[in-house]
Amino acid sequence: MNLYKQVEKELREDANDEKARHHYRFFKAFPGGYGEGDRFFGITVPMQRKIANRYYQEINTTEVEQLLQNPYHECRLTALFIMRLKFEKSGSPITEEQHEIIRLYLANRSFVNNWDLVDSSAPYLLGPFLYHKDIDPLATLAASGNLWEERIAVLATFYFIRQGNYRETFKLAKHFHYHEHDLMHKAVGWMLREIGKRDFNAALNYLKEHYHDMPRTMLRYAIEKFEPDLRQQFLKGTI
Numbered sequence: 001m002n003l004y005k006q007v008e009k010e011l012r013e014d015a016n017d018e019k020a021r022h023h024y025r026f027f028k029a030f031p032g033g034y035g036e037g038d039r040f041f042g043i044t045v046p047m048q049r050k051i052a053n054r055y056y057q058e059i060n061t062t063e064v065e066q067l068l069q070n071p072y073h074e075c076r077l078t079a080l081f082i083m084r085l086k087f088e089k090s091g092s093p094i095t096e097e098q099h100e101i102i103r104l105y106l107a108n109r110s111f112v113n114n115w116d117l118v119d120s121s122a123p124y125l126l127g128p129f130l131y132h133k134d135i136d137p138l139a140t141l142a143a144s145g146n147l148w149e150e151r152i153a154v155l156a157t158f159y160f161i162r163q164g165n166y167r168e169t170f171k172l173a174k175h176f177h178y179h180e181h182d183l184m185h186k187a188v189g190w191m192l193r194e195i196g197k198r199d200f201n202a203a204l205n206y207l208k209e210h211y212h213d214m215p216r217t218m219l220r221y222a223i224e225k226f227e228p229d230l231r232q233q234f235l236k237g238t239i
Contacts, residue, residue, distance in 0.1 A: 003055055004063035010051055011074050016042035023073065027114050034147065034183065035114045043074045052081035056089075061100060068108050076111055080121040087125055094132050102129045106137070113148050115183055122152045127159025135168060142172055147181055154187045158194065166195050170206055177213045185214075189221025196225060208239060 019042030024030065029038040059067075059082060067079035083101050090097040105112070105125050112118055130137060141153035154176070157169040173188045196203030203222070211219050211234055223231045233239040 002063065003059040004066040007051060007055055007059070007063075007067060007078060008070065008072075008075055011041055011043055011048070011072070011078065014041065014043045014047055018042065019044075027073065027116070029073075034181075038114065039072050041072055041074045045077070048074055048078045049081055052078050052085060056082045056085040061104060065104055065108060068104070068111050073114065073117075076113075077117055077120060080112070080117060080125075084121065084124045087128075094129060098129060101125065109149060109152065112152065115151065115187075118148055118151045118155055122155035123158035126152060127156040130156060131159055131163065131165070138168060138172070142175055147183065150176065150179070150184060151187050154184070154191055157191060161191065161194050161198065164198065166199065166202055169195060173206070174210060177210065177215070177218070179215075182215070182217050185218040186221055189214075189218040189224075192218075192222035193224055196222070207234065211239075212237065 020040040021042070023040040023042060024038075027033075027035040027038060027040075029035040029040070064079050064082055064086075067075050067082070070076060070079075083105065087098050087101050090101075102125060105121065112121060126137075138153045138156060141149045141156075144150060154169070154172050157172060160166070160168050169191050173192060176184050176188050179185065179188075192203055192206065195206075207219075207222060211222075214222070219234060223234050226234070230239070
């Protein structure tokens with residue numbers, strides 16, 4: 001059985017036109033939107049996870065790649081869920097199977113082309129791989145000039161943050177202070193907020209030094225969990 005075709009068939013069977021229209025707007029797939037040209041079946045994420053769990057053990061790399069290259073958003077997200085399951089179940093330290101999954105991920109990163117696809121994959125695939133191997137690809141992705149590759153770089157450091165390593169996140173945050181897109185402002189602010197949840201002083205010291213250079217959205221995301229008085233000092237520029 002061709003499991004690529006089987007997974008696609010099951011996704012198609014759960015299609016919902018009303019949800020597909022909502023996704024089209026929500027993920028800005030309209031002309032001029034950051035997701036321009038994307039297509040949707042209109043399937044819930046829990047359903048995609050359920051299908052991924054059903055097939056991840058049997059589906060092979062070629063079939064996963066076909067799924068990741070599918071024009072429908074839900075096929076690509078389901079492929080990423082499958083890759084995550086394969087990666088997580090492969091064991092440690094980094095295995096040959098995990099090497100192959102990351103090779104597949106990076107070779108097909110042009111299909112990881114919306115914020116949910118990035119956020120559902122980079123911290124769970126690329127993050128742990130680079131943390132235990134070689135962080136050089138972070139700089140390459142960050143310097144790519146491609147919105148989704150840049151977001152992959154930032155979100156990959158979420159794994160680093162969970163290990164108590166903030167250096168790479170701070171480095172990328174500073175690199176993206178003047179980025180033009182609010183999706184990067186939100187991503188960086190989110191990661192700075194995550195650092196603050198684990199090490200308040202580390203985040204506070206970084207923000208004190210750099211908040212004047214940040215876009216407003218990035219700053220708001222970063223200080224969201226701060227005490228109200230401290231948030232106001234940052235927003236008013238009086239700290």
